[in-house]
Amino acid sequence: xxxxxxxxxxxxxxxxxxxxxxxxxxxxADQMKVCFEESQRAYRRxxxxxxxxxxxxxxxxxxNMRQYNELAARKIFEENNAxxxxxxxxxxxxxVKEALELFLQRVREAQRAGVHQLxxxxxxxxxxxxxxxxxxxxxRTKLNELGLHFEADxxxxxxxxxQLKQPRxxxxx
Numbered sequence: 086x087x088x089x090x091x092x093x094x095x096x097x098x099x100x101x102x103x104x105x106x107x108x109x110x111x112x113x114a115d116q117m118k119v120c121f122e123e124s125q126r127a128y129r130r131x132x133x134x135x136x137x138x139x140x141x142x143x144x145x146x147x148x149n150m151r152q153y154n155e156l157a158a159r160k161i162f163e164e165n166n167a168x169x170x171x172x173x174x175x176x177x178x179x180x181v182k183e184a185l186e187l188f189l190q191r192v193r194e195a196q197r198a199g200v201h202q203l204x205x206x207x208x209x210x211x212x213x214x215x216x217x218x219x220x221x222x223x224x225r226t227k228l229n230e231l232g233l234h235f236e237a238d239x240x241x242x243x244x245x246x247x248q249l250k251q252p253r254x255x256x257x258x
Contacts, residue, residue, distance in 0.1 A: 103161030103178060110153035117146035158183040171195045175206040176220055184220045185227060192231075192249065201250040209243040 120143030128136035158179055165175035174191045176184040188205060195203050207221045224245060228235045234248040 101160070103157045103159075103164055106153050106157035106160055110150045110157060113146045113150035113153060117143045117150060120146060154180065154183075158187075162187055171198050172200050172202060173204045173206070176224070177206065177208045179220065181219050181223045185223055188224060188227065192233075192247075196249050201248065203247040203249055204240065205245040205247060207243055207245065 120139045124136045124139035124143060127133075127139060161178040162176075162183075165177055166173075169175065171191070171194055174188065176188060179187065184207070192203065205224060207218070207224050209218060209221070221243070225235075225237065228245065228247060236246045238244065239246040
């Protein structure tokens with residue numbers, strides 16, 4: 086049976102790293118998949134009660150996976166950005182959705198604080214599946230959507246230097 090992440094986190098080391106939370110999320114994802122597959126088999130056998138029970142377990146694992154991923158994102162972001170100013174953000178190790186959310190949050194914070202330039206560290210994608218960058222193209226797309234002026238691979242490969250002071254105001258809601 087599943088238990089809540091708050092119960093699981095209590096059993097975790099207070100110094101658990103973001104990668105440890107990612108591993109736990111991955112284990113929950115594996116368990117979720119097994120439960121849903123077994124649920125489908127039980128349903129096909131006509132064992133509706135067992136199918137429901139397994140489906141509920143799968144949903145619990147899915148909730149746990151999401152919560153572990155949230156903890157991982159928070160921890161990874163904190164680890165990567167502990168000594169950085171509002172003018173710099175490191176998005177390594179995050180999933181694309183997480184990176185986009187944190188990027189937009191940092192742009193808003195930096196604009197409110199009057200920061201004129203933001204260095205966004207996205208990496209080259211070396212650690213991505215098949216070595217294909219995921220965060221970099223997503224951030225590039227978002228920068229274009231926002232109409233922000235930027236220079237790719239500056240100050241070095243795997244970074245963007247974004248100009249936050251625009252001739253026309255850029256407001257992110």
